[in-house]
Amino acid sequence: MSDLAPGVWADLVGQEPAVAVLRRAAAAAEAGRRGEPGTGMTHAWLLTGPPGSGRSTAARAFAAALQCPRGGCGECPACHTVLAGTHADVEVVNTRRLSIGVDDARALVSRAARYPAGGRWQVMVVEDADRLTDQAGNALLRAIEEPTPHTVWLLCAPAVEDVLPTIRSRCRHLSLRTPPTEAVAEVLVRRDGVDPAMAAFAARAAQGHIGRARRLATDEDARLRRHAVLRLPLSLGELSGALQAAGDLVDAATAEANEQAATLATAEAEEMRRGLGVGPGGRQPAGAAAALKDLEKEQKARATRTKRDAIDRALVDLAGFYRDVLAVQAEAAVELVNDEMRDAVIGVARASTPESTLRRIDAILAARTAIGANVAPLLAVEAMTVGLRRG
Amino acid sequence: MTAAPGPVPLTLVTGPEALLRDRAVAAAVAAVRVTDPEAEVHDLSAVGLEPGRVTGLASPSLFGGTSVIVVRDVADAAEEISDELKTVLADPGDDVVLVLVHPGGVKGKSLLDAARAAGAVVVDCKVVKWESDKVAFVQGEFKAAGRRVAPAAAVALVDALGSDLRELANACAQLVADTDGTVDRAVVERYHAGRIEVTGFKVADAAVEGRYEEALRLLRHALATGSDPVPVNAAFAMGLRTLAKVGGASRTARPDDVARDLGLAPFQVKKARGQLAGWSPDGVAAAIVAVARADEQIKGGGTDPVYALERAVTDIVAARALG
Ligand SMILES: [Zn+2]
Numbered sequence: 115m116s117d118l119a120p121g122v123w124a125d126l127v128g129q130e131p132a133v134a135v136l137r138r139a140a141a142a143a144e145a146g147r148r149g150e151p152g153t154g155m156t157h158a159w160l161l162t163g164p165p166g167s168g169r170s171t172a173a174r175a176f177a178a179a180l181q182c183p184r185g186g187c188g189e190c191p192a193c194h195t196v197l198a199g200t201h202a203d204v205e206v207v208n209t210r211r212l213s214i215g216v217d218d219a220r221a222l223v224s225r226a227a228r229y230p231a232g233g234r235w236q237v238m239v240v241e242d243a244d245r246l247t248d249q250a251g252n253a254l255l256r257a258i259e260e261p262t263p264h265t266v267w268l269l270c271a272p273a274v275e276d277v278l279p280t281i282r283s284r285c286r287h288l289s290l291r292t293p294p295t296e297a298v299a300e301v302l303v304r305r306d307g308v309d310p311a312m313a314a315f316a317a318r319a320a321q322g323h324i325g326r327a328r329r330l331a332t333d334e335d336a337r338l339r340r341h342a343v344l345r346l347p348l349s350l351g352e353l354s355g356a357l358q359a360a361g362d363l364v365d366a367a368t369a370e371a372n373e374q375a376a377t378l379a380t381a382e383a384e385e386m387r388r389g390l391g392v393g394p395g396g397r398q399p400a401g402a403a404a405a406l407k408d409l410e411k412e413q414k415a416r417a418t419r420t421k422r423d424a425i426d427r428a429l430v431d432l433a434g435f436y437r438d439v440l441a442v443q444a445e446a447a448v449e450l451v452n453d454e455m456r457d458a459v460i461g462v463a464r465a466s467t468p469e470s471t472l473r474r475i476d477a478i479l480a481a482r483t484a485i486g487a488n489v490a491p492l493l494a495v496e497a498m499t500v501g502l503r504r505g
Numbered sequence: 506m507t508a509a510p511g512p513v514p515l516t517l518v519t520g521p522e523a524l525l526r527d528r529a530v531a532a533a534v535a536a537v538r539v540t541d542p543e544a545e546v547h548d549l550s551a552v553g554l555e556p557g558r559v560t561g562l563a564s565p566s567l568f569g570g571t572s573v574i575v576v577r578d579v580a581d582a583a584e585e586i587s588d589e590l591k592t593v594l595a596d597p598g599d600d601v602v603l604v605l606v607h608p609g610g611v612k613g614k615s616l617l618d619a620a621r622a623a624g625a626v627v628v629d630c631k632v633v634k635w636e637s638d639k640v641a642f643v644q645g646e647f648k649a650a651g652r653r654v655a656p657a658a659a660v661a662l663v664d665a666l667g668s669d670l671r672e673l674a675n676a677c678a679q680l681v682a683d684t685d686g687t688v689d690r691a692v693v694e695r696y697h698a699g700r701i702e703v704t705g706f707k708v709a710d711a712a713v714e715g716r717y718e719e720a721l722r723l724l725r726h727a728l729a730t731g732s733d734p735v736p737v738n739a740a741f742a743m744g745l746r747t748l749a750k751v752g753g754a755s756r757t758a759r760p761d762d763v764a765r766d767l768g769l770a771p772f773q774v775k776k777a778r779g780q781l782a783g784w785s786p787d788g789v790a791a792a793i794v795a796v797a798r799a800d801e802q803i804k805g806g807g808t809d810p811v812y813a814l815e816r817a818v819t820d821i822v823a824a825r826a827l828g
Contacts, residue, residue: 353786354753357746357793414686421685488804489797490683493742497797500790 121188122178122197126168127301127324128293132161135288136172140179140186143266147234156286158258158267160243162274163290166323169270170208170241172290177204177237180266192232203230206239214242219250223257226265236265243269244276251278259284292322295449302331318451321434326427339366343428344435344455347462347502356499364492367424375417382409425491426482429498433478435459436471443468470505477501514597517620519607520630524670526606527771529628530575531761533604537573544571544602548759551582556589563593563601575604580612591619633670639663642670646677653687654680661693671772678770683739696736705732705740712821713744713780720818734803734810741796741817749789751777788827795820 123133143155159176161169178196179186181203187193195201205225207214222238230236240246246254258267258281267285271277274287298317301324302308308316308331319340320327329336342362349359386409387402434451441448442463452459463471481498485491513536518529537544547562554576562574576582576590590605597603605620607613609630621627633642640659647654654662662680666672680688680696708727711720727737751774754763760774767774799817802808 352753353749353790357749358753417685484797484801487801489800490739490742493739493793493797493800496742496746497794500793503790 121184122175122182122186122193124188125171125301125305126175128297129168129172129290132172132288132290133175136176136179137185140176143180143235144185157261157265158285159269160274160277160282160285160287161268161270161290162272162276162287164292164322165272166320166325166327167290167292168324169272169290170206170239173239173241173268173270174199174204174206176268177201177239177266180235180237181232201232203232203235204237204239206241208241213245213247214240214250215247216249216253219246219253223253226257226267227262230264234264236262237268238265239268239270241270243281244271246278246281248278251281255280255284293324295322298322298324298327302327306332308332315454318449318453319431319434321430321451339370339428340431342366343431344452344458346432346499347435348458350499350503353500353503356503357496360495360499361492363428364425364495367428367491368421371417371421371424375413375420379413379417382413422485422491425485425495429478429482429495433475436462436475436478439463439466440468440471440475443471466505474502474505513626514602515594515620515623515625516602516604516628517607517617517625518604518628518630519609519617520628521609521632522630522670523608524674525628525630525633526608529630530577530604530606531765533602533628534573534575537571537602541571544573546573546575546762548575548577548761550577551579551586551590554582554586556585559586559589559593563598563603565598565600569600571600571602573602573604575606577606579605579607579616580610582613582616587613587616590616594620594623594625636660636663639670639673643673643677646674647681647688650677650681652681655687655689657690658688658693661690665693671770675770679739679743683736695733705737706744708737708818709740709744710776710780712741712818713748713825715783715822715825717818717822720822721815724814724818728811728814734814735800737814738796738800738803738817741821742793742800745789745793745796745821747773747777748780748784749786749793752781752784752786752789783825785827788824791827792821792824795824 123137126133139155146155159173161172163169163172174197175186178188178193178201181192181196181201182190183192184190192201196204199206205222207218207222222240226236226238228236257265261267269277269281269285274282274289295314295317298320299310299313302313302316303310306328308328312331313327316327316331319330330340343366346359346363350356383406386406435455438450438452438455438459439462441450442460443466450456450459466474477498480501481494484494484497513533516529516533518526518533520526534544534546537546549558559574559576562572566572579587579590582590593601594603594605605616605625607617633639640656640663643659643662644654644656647659662673662676666676676696680692683696684692705727708720708723711723724737728734747769750767750769751763754767754774756778760771760778763769764771764774796817799813799820802813802816803810
C-alpha cells in the first residue's frame with residue numbers, strides 16, 4: 115500500500131503527514147547545528163493523538179532522527195540506542211503512575227540543562243504530559259520556554275486540552291490521526307507475521323489502536339475477553355441479568371489487570387532488591403525498606419490504573435458495537451467494526467430506533483467519564499447497563 | 506472449620522456460632538457437589554418434620570445420585586424424629602450424606618452421642634469470644650479471599666465491629682470488594698470510623714424499605730459522627746445490587762441455594778426478599794442510576810457530599826414509589 119518512510123519512521127503506521135513534518139524538522143535541526151539556514155525546527159513539541167495512534171513511537175523516532183548523523187537511518191548505533199531506550203542523551207519519562215509530580219519535574223529540568231554527551235541534542239521525551247500536576251507543569255515552564263540551545267522537549271498527550279494551557283502555548287503542536295484500518299492490518303502482517311485475515315479482523319476490532327490490534331491478533335485470551343464483552347448487549351432482558359453482566363465485565367477486567375500488574379510488580383521488586391543490595395536473608399541497607407515501600411505504593415496506584423484502563427477498553431469495544439448498530443439503522447455503507455457479529459448487530463438494530471442507539475452510546479460515554487472521575491467502576495458500569503437496558 | 510476434602514457420609518455440626526454453622530453446612534454440601542454436581546440437597550428443620558420423611562429420602566433412589574440431607578435444629582426434635590434420625594444414621598445407605606445441625610448445649614444429647622458413636626465428623630462451632638480469636642477470624646476471611654490484611658487493620662476492624670461475627674464477616678467481604686491490595690489500618694478507619702459500615706447499611710435499609718424520614722435522620726447522624734460519605738454511598742449501591750439480583754432469582758428457591766448462586770450470604774437473600782415488596786425492576790434500575798450519580802458528585806467535589814447523599818436517599822425512596 116503506502117510507500118513507507120524508511121529507517122526509524124517505518125513503524126509509524128498511517129501517519130504520513132506527521133512523519134513529513136518531523137523529517138523536515140530533523141533536517142532543519144541538523145542544518146542549524148552546522149550553522150546553515152533552515153526552518154521547521156522548534157525546541158518544544160506537543161505530540162497528540164488518540165490512544166494507540168503511536169504518539170510515543172513518533173517521539174522516539176523523532177529523537178532518533180535528531181541523534182542520527184543521517185536523519186534517522188534506523189541502522190546506526192545512535193538510531194539503535196535511541197529506539198532501545200539506552201541513548202545517553204535521550205531521557206524518556208514513561209510513568210506508570212497516575213501523575214508526574216513536582217520533584218520529578220525538577221529532576222527533568224536539571225537533566226535537560228546538561229550538555230549532551232554525544233555533542234548533538236539533549237532530548238527530553240515526556241510520554242504522558244497529561245499527567246503533569248499543575249505544580250510539576252509550572253516547574254517545567256521556564257525550561258520549555260527558554261531551553262538551552264541543545265535541548266529539545268517532546269511532550270505527548272491524548273489531546274491538546276489534556277495539557278496545561280501554559281505548557282501547550284509554549285509548544286509547537288503536531289497531531290497524529292487514528293490510523294486507517296488497512297494501514298494497521300498491513301503492519302501486523304509485515305512486522306508481526308500475522309495471517310492477513312486475522313490482521314484484518316484485529317485492525318477493525320481495535321478501531322485504530324495499534325497496540326490493541328496486535329494484542330487481539332496474537333492473544334487468544336484477549337479475543338475471548340472481547341467476545342464476552344460484546345455479548346453484553348444480548349443479556350439486557352432482565353435487570354438482574356444486566357447487573358450480572360456488569361459484574362462479569364468488571365471482574366474480567368480486574369482479573370486481566372491483576373495478572374498484568376502482579377507479573378510486573380514481582381519483577382520490579384526483585385530488581386530493586388538487587389539494586390539496593392538486599393540479599394536473601396541478608397541485612398537491609400539503610401533506606402531499603404522505605405524505597406521498597408514507595409515502590410509498593412507506586413505499584414498499587416498503577417494496578418488501579420491498569421484496571422481502569424482494562425474496563426475502559428471494554429467500554430470502547432461496547433461503544434463500537436452500538437456504533438455498528440447505528441450504521442445499520444442509518445443504512446450507512448460503512449464497514450462494521452464487529453463484522454463477525456453482523457447477525458447480533460442487525461438483531462439489535464431492528465429491535466430499536468437510532469435515537470435509542472444514540473442514548474445507549476451516551477450511556478457508555480457517561481460511564482467512561484464517571485470512571486475517569488473516580489466513581490466506583492462497578493457502580494458506573496451497572497448504571498450504564500441500566501441505561502443500555504432502557505434503550 | 507474447614508471441610509474434609511471429600512464428602513463424608515455423616516457430619517455433625519454443633520456449637521453456638523450461627524455463622525460458622527451455616528458455613529460448615531455449606532462446606533459439607535460443596536464437598537459433595539465436587540464429586541456429584543447433580544446431588545440432591547434437602548435442607549430440613551427437625552422442628553415440625555414429618556415422621557418418615559428422612560427415612561424416605563435416605564432410601565435408595567431409582568435414579569441413583571447422591572442425596573444430601575441437612576437436618577437443622579436437631580436439639581428441638583420430637584422424640585420420634587430423634588429416634589428416626591438415630592436409625593438412619595446407624596445405616597445411612599451408600600449414596601446418602603447426612604448433616605445434622607445442633608446449636609450446642611445438652612438438649613438432644615442422646616442423638617449427638619449416637620451420631621458420634623456412628624463415626625460422625627464433628628465440626629465444632631464455638632463462640633468466637635476473645636479478641637485474638639476474632640482477629641484471627643478476620644485474617645482468615647481475607648486469606649480465603651486471596652487478600653492480605655495488616656495486623657493493625659484486623660485489630661481496628663474487630664474494635665469497630667467486634668460484637669457480631671456475621672457483621673465482621675460482612676465487613677471483611679465489603680473491604681475485599683471495595684479495595685485493592687493489602688488492607689491497612691487507614692482503609693479500615695476510613696470505612697469504619699464510628700461504626701460507619703453498620704450505619705451505612707442501616708441508612709441503606711431504611712431508604713430501600715421506604716422509611717424516608719428515618720433514612721434521612723440516620724444519614725445525618727452518621728455524617729455528624731464522622732462517617733465518610735463514600736462508604737455510605739457504597740452501602741446504598743450494595744443494597745440495591747443485592748435487591749436486583751435477588752429479585753431476578755426464583756422466589757421459591759431456598760435462600761441458601763440463591764445465596765450460593767449469587768455469591769451472597771443466606772441472610773442477605775432473606776433480607777432482600779423482605780425488602781423487595783413494593784419494588785419493580787424499573788424502580789431498582791432508576792435508583793441505581795441515582796446512586797451512581799451521587800458517587801460522581803461526592804467524588805467530583807462539585808456538589809456538597811451531604812446534599813448528594815440526601816438526594817440519593819430521596820431518589821431511592823421515589824424510585825420505590827414507582828411501584
Ligand atoms: Zn541512524
